[in-house]
Amino acid sequence: xxxxxxxxxxxxxxxxxxxxxxxxxxxxxxxxxxxxxxxxxxxxxxxxxxxxxxxxxxxxxxxxxxxxxxxxxxxxxxxxxxxxxxxxxxxxxxxxxxxxxxxxxxxxxxxxxxxxxxxxxxxxxxx
Numbered sequence: 001x002x003x004x005x006x007x008x009x010x011x012x013x014x015x016x017x018x019x020x021x022x023x024x025x026x027x028x029x030x031x032x033x034x035x036x037x038x039x040x041x042x043x044x045x046x047x048x049x050x051x052x053x054x055x056x057x058x059x060x061x062x063x064x065x066x067x068x069x070x071x072x073x074x075x076x077x078x079x080x081x082x083x084x085x086x087x088x089x090x091x092x093x094x095x096x097x098x099x100x101x102x103x104x105x106x107x108x109x110x111x112x113x114x115x116x117x118x119x120x121x122x123x124x125x126x127x
Contacts, residue, residue, distance in 0.1 A: 007082055010074045016040045016067070019094050021112055022084070023120060029085040031123035033116055034067065036089050055091035063089060088119035 001009075004022050011020050011032070018037050024030040038054055041063075045052035050066060057063050067087050075083060094100035100112055113120055 003082065007075065007078065007084075010078070011071055011084075014070050014074050016044065016070055019107070021107055021109065023113070023123065027124055030083065031120070032071065032084045032087045033112065033119060034071075034087055034089055035093050036067070036091065038091065058089035058091055086123045088116065088123055090116065090119070 007022060007030075008020055011017055011034075016037055017034050019035040021033045022030060023033060036058060041057070042052050042054065044050065044066075045057070048066070050062060051057040051060060064087055067089055068084070071084050071087060092098070094107055094112060096103055096105070100108055100115070102108060
């Protein structure tokens with residue numbers, strides 16, 4: 001299994017995340033596009049006193065910071081270069097119907113990056 005797949009598998013052990021895509025080739029650090037489980041977020045928001053106005057909350061700094069803490073917990077045994085430094089939280093799943101998955105359920109990276117180009121760019125703003 002490739003190192004990227006190991007990282008993704010570790011992150012996906014957290015039920016908050018439904019789908020994830022690691023990014024960062026040619027960039028100073030790894031970033032993550034993550035589809036968030038709405039029910040999971042709302043439950044955690046209530047438990048931890050976080051904002052719950054779905055899906056607007058996914059754009060707030062507090063939500064991203066909370067998600068990064070959870071990602072870091074799943075990756076604590078990984079070396080520093082393999083750590084995710086920033087995350088973009090997304091509300092809608094990638095599906096065959098919306099064209100972001102193949103019929104064999106593999107993600108279409110280029111289309112996801114195209115559709116979420118603004119989110120991807122924000123991951124690397126200021127660097």
